Amino acid sequence: xxxxxxxxxxxxxxxxxxxxxxxxxxxxxxxxxxxxxxxxxxxxxxxxxxxxxxxxxxxxxxxxxxxxxxxxxxxxxxxxxxxxxxxxxxxxxxxxxxxxxxxxxxxxxxxxxxxxxxxxxxxxxxxxxxxxxxxxxxxxxxxxxxxxxxxxxxxxxxxxxxxxxxxxxxxxxxxxxxxxxxxxxxxxxxxxxxxxxxxxxxxxxxxxxxxxxxxxxxxxxxxxxxxxxxxxxxxxxxxxxxxxxxxxxxxxxxxxxxxxxxxxxxxxxxxxxxxxxxxxx
Amino acid sequence: xxxxxxxxxxxxxxxxxxxxxxxxxxxxxxxxxxxxxxxxxxxxxxxxxxxxxxxxxxxxxxxxxxxxxxxxxxxxxxxxxxxxxxxxxxxxxxxxxxxxxxxxxxxxxxxxxxxxxxxxxxxxxxxxxxxxxxxxxxxxxxxxxxxxxxxxxxxxxxxxxxxxxxxxxxxxxxxxxxxxxxxxxxxxxxxxxxxxxxxxxxxxxxxxxxxxxxxxxxxxxxxxxxxxxxxxxxxxxxxxxxxxxxxxxxxxxxxxxxxxxxxxxxxxxx
Numbered sequence: 001x002x003x004x005x006x007x008x009x010x011x012x013x014x015x016x017x018x019x020x021x022x023x024x025x026x027x028x029x030x031x032x033x034x035x036x037x038x039x040x041x042x043x044x045x046x047x048x049x050x051x052x053x054x055x056x057x058x059x060x061x062x063x064x065x066x067x068x069x070x071x072x073x074x075x076x077x078x079x080x081x082x083x084x085x086x087x088x089x090x091x092x093x094x095x096x097x098x099x100x101x102x103x104x105x106x107x108x109x110x111x112x113x114x115x116x117x118x119x120x121x122x123x124x125x126x127x128x129x130x131x132x133x134x135x136x137x138x139x140x141x142x143x144x145x146x147x148x149x150x151x152x153x154x155x156x157x158x159x160x161x162x163x164x165x166x167x168x169x170x171x172x173x174x175x176x177x178x179x180x181x182x183x184x185x186x187x188x189x190x191x192x193x194x195x196x197x198x199x200x201x202x203x204x205x206x207x208x209x210x211x212x213x214x215x216x217x218x219x220x221x222x223x224x225x226x227x228x229x230x231x232x233x234x235x236x237x238x239x240x241x242x243x244x245x246x247x248x249x250x251x252x253x254x255x256x257x258x259x260x261x262x263x264x265x266x267x268x269x270x271x272x273x274x275x276x277x278x279x280x281x
Numbered sequence: 282x283x284x285x286x287x288x289x290x291x292x293x294x295x296x297x298x299x300x301x302x303x304x305x306x307x308x309x310x311x312x313x314x315x316x317x318x319x320x321x322x323x324x325x326x327x328x329x330x331x332x333x334x335x336x337x338x339x340x341x342x343x344x345x346x347x348x349x350x351x352x353x354x355x356x357x358x359x360x361x362x363x364x365x366x367x368x369x370x371x372x373x374x375x376x377x378x379x380x381x382x383x384x385x386x387x388x389x390x391x392x393x394x395x396x397x398x399x400x401x402x403x404x405x406x407x408x409x410x411x412x413x414x415x416x417x418x419x420x421x422x423x424x425x426x427x428x429x430x431x432x433x434x435x436x437x438x439x440x441x442x443x444x445x446x447x448x449x450x451x452x453x454x455x456x457x458x459x460x461x462x463x464x465x466x467x468x469x470x471x472x473x474x475x476x477x478x479x480x481x482x483x484x485x486x487x488x489x490x491x492x493x494x495x496x497x498x499x500x501x502x503x504x505x506x507x508x509x510x511x512x513x514x515x516x517x518x519x520x521x522x523x524x525x526x527x528x529x530x531x532x533x534x535x536x537x538x539x540x541x542x543x544x545x546x547x548x549x550x551x
Contacts, residue, residue: 047462051465054469055469058469058472058473058478061473061478061479062324062327062478062479065479065483065484065485066327066328066331066336068485069331069336069337069338069483070331070334070335070336070337073330073331073334073336074330074334195309197309198308198309198312198313198316199312201312201313201316202312202315202316202319204316205316205317205319205320206319208319208320208323209319209323211323212323212327216326216327216330217326217327217330218326218330221326
């Protein structure tokens with residue numbers, strides 16, 4: 001008795017949890033594959049590392065110049081702003097490694113009909129489109145960011161305890177989720193606008209605001225950088241947490257905001273897919 | 282003289298054609314320009330905060346504000362993106378078909394550059410105008426038609442300078458397989474030395490002599506300084522002279538390297 005596709009089959013996932021675990025396992029496969037691929041392009045790794053180091057240095061130049069003229073700005077010392085530069089490098093490195101290679105393909109997915117192939121696969125299409133491709137070389141920037149962060153912390157004489165480190169990690173994780181959500185939302189506009197490559201460019205330029213503490217900006221801009229383009233959660237708040245100036249309230253706020261952002265992006269995605277009329281068939 | 286007239290006519294036709302072609306992307310131009318003003322605005326807010334917080338800068342709030350408001354306009358007006366494209370045309374042999382045409386391949390790039398700037402102007406000028414209006418209490422306006430003229434001339438000279446440096450680097454593709462790394466290094470170095478990241482006036486004293494006289498200052502910083510700073514008549518004349526000298530120097534160099542490259546060129550696919 002041979003089985004055919006017409007026969008009843010077990011559903012792919014027994015329950016909700018199993019589905020999440022399956023996607024996690026899938027992501028681990030993506031990562032392994034990306035690492036194997038990276039070993040084929042060693043020159044790419046070196047170039048990415050060098051460019052990252054130069055950009056890191058370039059980001060520190062204005063800070064060094066600025067603090068050549070003053071000891072502190074709104075309570076931030078030079079060492080603390082350098083810590084922030086490290087945090088910025090880590091966050092942008094993580095985004096460039098795990099999220100950017102995918103969202104930069106969004107225009108191609110939708111205008112060239114590649115999305116058709118994705119929709120047919122037994123996987124959450126939003127998950128696949130947002131996390132399928134990984135640029136392992138960018139993780140070298142995360143490493144250099146950690147070095148700068150530690151140098152900044154030592155110079156500023158901060159000695160965060162375990163709970164403060166935990167706060168910083170949760171805040172940074174929420175910051176990453178929030179930034180990825182905003183960028184996803186901007187990219188999913190491709191369903192209606194066709195080409196979103198220039199929008200990615202706006203995103204990358206706005207990100208630059210994360211190099212500086214939130215209090216360096218006028219009040220209206222602070223609100224924008226906290227709620228609309230939430231780069232503050234990715235850099236300023238984690239560094240403040242490490243300095244011991246935060247507490248658990250902003251952490252709770254960040255988690256709540258992340259949940260809201262992810263749900264909104266999910267809704268936007270659903271609407272987008274419903275309006276998708278395939279480019280190829 | 283005949284050659285010049287003919288080239289100008291070809292240039293006019295090609296620019297018109299490029300404008301038509303590139304207006305297809307007018308939405309993208311607007312978004313690109315909006316992205317371009319982001320980083321100068323961020324820098325502007327940071328340095329204004331520093332001044333308000335009592336930092337002792339060698340320049341005042343007026344200078345900083347005018348500088349960053351004008352910065353994205355001047356970087357756009359003097360920009361050029363031909364290195365990668367020209368290097369590709371040399372490497373992949375597209376140059377061959379241009380060698381039998383009655384105009385230089387470079388003329389095509391001039392037309393592309395002019396048309397792109399023409400279109401970007403429509404997107405950028407309203408944005409700069411809005412910024413100017415927001416910060417109108419602390420921005421300078423060129424004092425009198427003389428300053429306007431000098432500002433315009435130095436922007437044109439700056440644009441020619443950037444264009445010739447690009448040709449110079451791209452021409453190395455006649456001998457090298459890949460100039461992308463070199464082009465990237467140049468972009469990064471230029472972003473600091475041209476004053477696009479931090480006003481050159483804020484650079485430390487020990488670097489003064491070098492910073493004030495290196496060529497990249499004349500690609501962006503100098504035109505902005507004409508409006509933002511208090512350059513005396515003497516400084517202006519010397520600056521314009523040095524700028525013109527750099528244009529001449531890089532022009533001659535680019536011309537020599539390009540001519541040598543054309544002679545060394547063995548076409549792919551010919």
